[in-house]
Amino acid sequence: MDIFKSITLATALSLAGLHALAGNEAGVVKISKGAVTVERDQQKLPASVGTRIFSSDRVTTGSDGAVGITLHDNTLLSAGPNSTVDLNKFAFDSTTHAGTIDATVKRGTLSVISGKIAKATPEAVRFSAPGMTLGVRGTSFVIDAGP
């Protein structure tokens, strides 16, 4: 029984550790075209429809690539070809709608249709691109960070 308990505890701790490393689950890939990669904890994983996206993930697309991601607060993101987007931070409380979105478009294009966090606390939503930051007041827009 003690052994069983300690194994259970060890498993729980390692799962908690993995979860902490990976960050909060942020959303799900809904559209994937051509080369789409998620970088997480120094690993590169191919992203297909159904792949989960986590806080701290980097999403990249190749020259033939495009990706659409629905975040857990209903924010709709898509990236066009030759794009690199860092989801620096995502958190969402489905009871209170408190949360944070912080994303950086390093290169390429990102389309955003804002969701519940931008509606509840617009100041908690921030997108960045080379040379500028964006504050969002509930809306749809494209960021073009250039090649």
Place this chain on the structure above:
Amino acid sequence: MFIFAIGLAGLLYLGMTAQPTSTVVLLPDADGKAGRVELQTQAARQTLDAPYASANATNRGVFVARTENADEIQRRYAQVLAARPAAPVTYTLTFESGSAVDLVPEFKTVLDQLLAAIARYPAPEVIVIGHTDRVGSDADNDRLSVRRAETVRDKLVQAGIAASLISVAGRGERQPAIATADGVAQAENRRVEITVR
């Protein structure tokens, strides 16, 4: 000396010439109107609040704002816009007062629409969110709203929707469909929203 002068002139030219860095284009929402984004560099601010308003930041931190042509934007950004996920769709069920179980008869109709939506969305997620009216304490309503959502979740699972697709939340009395004073029993606020995305 001559080369140095050319180099210096080149640096001056680069410094004085506005090199574009990033561009932002505001798009119309589904209703044709535009929201608002506020852009900021170290040196300047720019607000975009009309459909197809755009601004690009130069390397000197200055914005160049303009209104773009709608067709040209749809062409230029065709690939990124084509990859946008479908907008989530939401169905609403209402409850008897104080009850977590007595669903109204439209459940069957909503269920048919839900099943059709689940078949339509890639990697579908079903989000079941309970709400209450403003009778009772906040804490009680938080619990009641979760119970309502769980009741609906169980019915959806019984109807054959995979439990792994469904997540549940309770918003308590935070988001009334119809605003009322505290303590008011408002039928439309006793509801569960089911979102497919």
